[in-house]
Amino acid sequence: MPISAEHVGRVYPATKPYRVSRAKIAEFAIALGDDNPAYFDDECPIAPPTFAAVIAAQAWAAIFDDPDLGMALRRTIHADQRFDIVRPLREGDDVVATLTIEKVRSRGNVDMVTIGVVLATAAGEELGTATSQLIHTREEGVS
Amino acid sequence: MTAIDLAQVAKDDQLPTLELHLTRPDVVRYSGASTDFNPIHYSDRVAKQIGLPGVVVHGMWTMGAALRIVTDWVGDPARVSSYFVRFVNPVPVPDDDLGTTVQVEARVSSVADGVATIAIEATHDGDKVLGAAKATVRLD
Numbered sequence: 246m247p248i249s250a251e252h253v254g255r256v257y258p259a260t261k262p263y264r265v266s267r268a269k270i271a272e273f274a275i276a277l278g279d280d281n282p283a284y285f286d287d288e289c290p291i292a293p294p295t296f297a298a299v300i301a302a303q304a305w306a307a308i309f310d311d312p313d314l315g316m317a318l319r320r321t322i323h324a325d326q327r328f329d330i331v332r333p334l335r336e337g338d339d340v341v342a343t344l345t346i347e348k349v350r351s352r353g354n355v356d357m358v359t360i361g362v363v364l365a366t367a368a369g370e371e372l373g374t375a376t377s378q379l380i381h382t383r384e385e386g387v388s
Numbered sequence: 389m390t391a392i393d394l395a396q397v398a399k400d401d402q403l404p405t406l407e408l409h410l411t412r413p414d415v416v417r418y419s420g421a422s423t424d425f426n427p428i429h430y431s432d433r434v435a436k437q438i439g440l441p442g443v444v445v446h447g448m449w450t451m452g453a454a455l456r457i458v459t460d461w462v463g464d465p466a467r468v469s470s471y472f473v474r475f476v477n478p479v480p481v482p483d484d485d486l487g488t489t490v491q492v493e494a495r496v497s498s499v500a501d502g503v504a505t506i507a508i509e510a511t512h513d514g515d516k517v518l519g520a521a522k523a524t525v526r527l528d
Binding site: 269272273275276277278279281283284291293294295296298299302322323324325326327328329330332333 | 408410414417418420421422423424447448449451452453455456459460464465466468469470471472473474475519520
């Protein structure tokens with residue numbers, strides 16, 4: 246029953262829209278120690294590129310909640326991260342995240358799982374993709 | 389705020405180096421801002437249970453903060469079109485007032501079709517913390 250190559254291509258329902266606010270953008274930029282004026286613009290601040298991960302991570306819950314996969318966050322390591330950006334996230338965007346299982350390779354009790362999270366506005370404008378490789382260790386006794 | 393003349397960007401240009409200094413409060417602040425409340429980012433006890441020396445900063449903090457080497461250089465962060473990193477080594481952050489430092493270096497590895505590819509290196513105590521890190525920026 247654990248995750249395997251059979252699950253490649255599985256797509257989960259989009260997350261509920263996440264409203265990007267200037268307060269959250271500022272909070273995130275300050276946490277990165279980044280004072281770039283684009284993040285603090287009076288008219289329409291944009292979010293730092295890696296802010297996309299905050300919204301993408303909400304979509305991650307789907308794979309840990311999927312009983313077919315037997316995955317647990319506490320046995321998962323974030324191995325790499327990629328962002329492909331169509332345009333920056335900005336104040337007022339309502340962003341939905343859709344997760345697809347892109348690749349699974351298993352060796353012993355370790356699964357290397359690549360997930361792609363497409364971010365788009367609720368109106369359907371594509372914003373970019375956050376792709377992550379996760380290294381997951383299976384629960385003992387499951388193979 | 390364009391920090392450089394984009395038309396002059398060429399392969400092998402070095403970007404100004406960046407030092408990222410951080411202390412425990414910075415790690416707590418990133419937990420809140422990112423909503424990533426994994427206890428390895430605030431509890432030495434939990435971090436040690438999984439073999440870490442103690443609390444480590446979020447890999448996503450290192451990824452996000454290191455990108456400043458590119459955005460400070462290019463000026464407008466909206467020019468960043470892609471960014472990749474591999475998380476190679478964790479960055480432990482001691483529970484003291486001194487904290488720790490991550491060194492970031494970067495150079496232009498190629499320029500083609502109005503896009504510059506920037507190779508980024510981030511090290512902590514001489515160990516690589518980000519692997520194969522690269523960002524692309526639109527120059528036109």
